[in-house]
Amino acid sequence: MNREVCNHCRAAIVWCTTAAGKAMPVDADPDPNGNILLGQPGPDGRPTAGVLGPRQQLGARAGGRRLHLHHRLSCPKAHLWARDPATAVRGRRR
Numbered sequence: 001m002n003r004e005v006c007n008h009c010r011a012a013i014v015w016c017t018t019a020a021g022k023a024m025p026v027d028a029d030p031d032p033n034g035n036i037l038l039g040q041p042g043p044d045g046r047p048t049a050g051v052l053g054p055r056q057q058l059g060a061r062a063g064g065r066r067l068h069l070h071h072r073l074s075c076p077k078a079h080l081w082a083r084d085p086a087t088a089v090r091g092r093r094r
């Protein structure tokens with residue numbers, strides 16, 4: 001996995017790609033509260049990211065998988081990421 005650093009807090013993160021094809025930063029290190037399962041890297045070198053529901057998380061942990069946390073949830077400077085979170089989530093541009 002390619003480790004990069006957050007532009008805001010310099011924490012180690014990994015960019016991955018969601019099922020919808022969007023880029024998503026997750027903490028490089030797995031987290032006990034994580035809900036994101038990283039898969040094999042795609043053509044762009046980024047691992048796929050599967051967001052798991054509560055039951056899936058239990059199953060993954062029981063199977064020894066380590067889950068990651070969306071960096072926005074742990075970033076101390078997440079408020080700097082976007083001025084309008086609702087707009088950012090939908091990926092709309094003005």
Ligand SMILES: [Zn+2]
Pocket residue numbers: 006007008009010011071074075076077078
């Ligand atoms: Zn950060």
